[in-house]
Amino acid sequence: MRIFLHQLRFEQLLFWRSREAAFFIFGFPLLLFVLLGSVYNGKIDGYPASSVLLVGMIGYGAANTAFAGTAIILVNRREYGILKRIRSTPLPAWVYLACTLVSSLLVFTLETVLLFAVGRIFFSAQLPGHVASLAVAVLIGTTVFAAIGLAVTALIRSAEGSSAVVNFILLPMAFLSGSFGPTRRYPTFLRAIGDVLPLKYFIEVVKGIYLGGHALWSRPGALGVMAAWTAGGIVVARLRFGWEPRER
Amino acid sequence: MSAIRVEDLRKRYGDDEALRGISFEIEEGEVFGLLGPNGAGKTTTVEILEGYRKRDGGNVEVLGFDPQRAQREFRERIGVVLQSAEPWPNLTPHETLSLFAGYYPRPRDVGEVLDLVGLADKRNVRVKTLSGGQKRRLDLGVALVGDPQLVFLDEPTTGFDPAARRAAWGMIRSLRSLGKTVLLTTHYLDEAQQLADRVAVLREGQIVIMGAPSALTGGSLDAEIRFRRNGEQVVLRTDEPTRVLHELTAEALAAGEELEGLEVRRPTLEDVYLSLVQEEEP
Ligand SMILES: Nc1ncnc2c1ncn2[C@@H]1O[C@H](COP(=O)(O)OP(=O)(O)O)[C@@H](O)[C@H]1O
Ligand SMILES: [Mg+2]
DSSP states (O other): HHHHHHHHHHHHHHHHHSSSHHHIIHHHHHHHHHHHHHHOOOOEEEEEEHHHHHHHHHHHHHIIIIIHHHHHHHHHHTTHHHHHHTSSOOOOOHHHHHHHHHHHHHHHHHHEEEEHHHHHHHHOOOSSHHHHHHHHHHHHHHHHHHHHHHHHHHHOHHHHHHHHHHHHHHHHHHHHHHSSOOOOSOOOHHHHHHHHHHHHHHHHHHHHEEEEEEOOOOOHHHHHHHHHHEEEEHHHHHHHHHSSOOOO | EEEEEEEEHHHEETTTTEEEEEEEETTTEEEEEEOOOSSSSSHHHHHHHHHSSSEEEEEEEETBBBBBOOOHHHTTTTEEEEESOOOTTTTTTTHHHHHHHSSSSSSOHHHHHHHHHTTTTGTTOOGGGGGHHHHHHOOOOOOOOTTTSEEEEEEETTTTTTHHHHHHHHHHHHHHTTTTTTEEEEEEEHHHHHSSSEEEEEEEEEEEEEEEEHHHHHSSSSSSEEEEEETTEEEEEESSSSHHHHHHHHHHHTTOOEEEEEEOOOOOOOHHHHHHHSSSOO
């Protein structure tokens, strides 16, 4: 436990110290929310547009922090030999990986709180009623996307390519899952792709809790899809994840 | 007791035989140098002993552990400097060492380690502003902060300028006075000679000679006698320099000649090393 908190403290220090990454991972969804929120007006599906967008941005934030953040950070550390270095120390591998997960969770939780604050201040959005359900949803979202991030880390070969690959996955996924607005009017085949993506279901769950006032468990299908993606991510990571630089 | 025992160690990469059965032992408190040109198999050997790579044959024991299976307890007792590694650019040296110190049960004092590697005056600047040599020294500090019994240094001074190399040598010597066992690889002969109690010369995955640096020259090459006769350079190689020299000088005295530029040379370690690593394939 002591070693866990020690590592977590430094993970946080490292995250906030690298300003560009922290801005891209943490600041970007907030910025996007303010911009898009000023453009969208009226109602979507009977809810205020800004609230629907807020939910989409929470989804985007989850994928950005836990998926993109984890993958970019771990690929960089692997290629610079930092992961290899850590492997020679007594720090257990699972503590290290758990700390990157919990560190993302902290960042994303703060992100979610700020998104609600921005929504409240700029767009007079409601504050969420079911805080406990929402907190559990945030934990689930972080886990799903961190698992996928770990799998993608294992598949990326170089530090230079990492942010390109990650954004190539992140942005279309966010678009197809409805982060930037409802997907109802998208062509059928685009919606079909969206239907298998975990982000769509995460957004659905958060929307149900925040706007519909539903319990977290009222969407077992959505939770099932997310569980399947988590399991798939862990399997790929177990098979392919390595601690040593790929490029020699 | 020996800290490291290696018996008939073998490793191949595909069809490429990187280690062809090497054996050596390192005593506790000894500084052992693995010397050889690029591609000889130094990193392969060291990384097998550190537990990074799996061997294909032979026996290996490091501090009583099999590194291939050893876990936390083993890692608490070793310190590693990799051939190439970049520390975190956005931490300071003090933070970097504190981070790693937290992984060990009985770490050394961070301030003390900063002094030891000569980074006390840089303790609070970002690592990205350090020079290559300073980063390398920080890396050495990281290897020492857990107070390991055994330290692996893979080419610790490659790419250093002469002054930085001397400074690093000083640090490595201080490891000896701390009682650490050190396994050092290098492709610089003088470095092995300066630092190691014993040296093994590795060539194409085989140890071609092993012993104290001073002993390596003994008897392995003939002495050279050089002089000029009628303006021409004469070089005689012999394993009996005393007798040959006696005969030469006796002849010259009898003829009333001077042996111009007379010189008797023992081969230096460098001559031995070059003759070993440059030998043609059998
Ligand atoms: N991971 C690897 N995959 C394939 N070949 C390797 C690998 N590591 C080393 N080799 C080869 O093994 C030989 C020994 O390499 P290495 O141990 O790095 O030597 P040194 O450290 O003495 O320069 C070289 O021919 C090198 O190309
Ligand atoms: Mg090497």
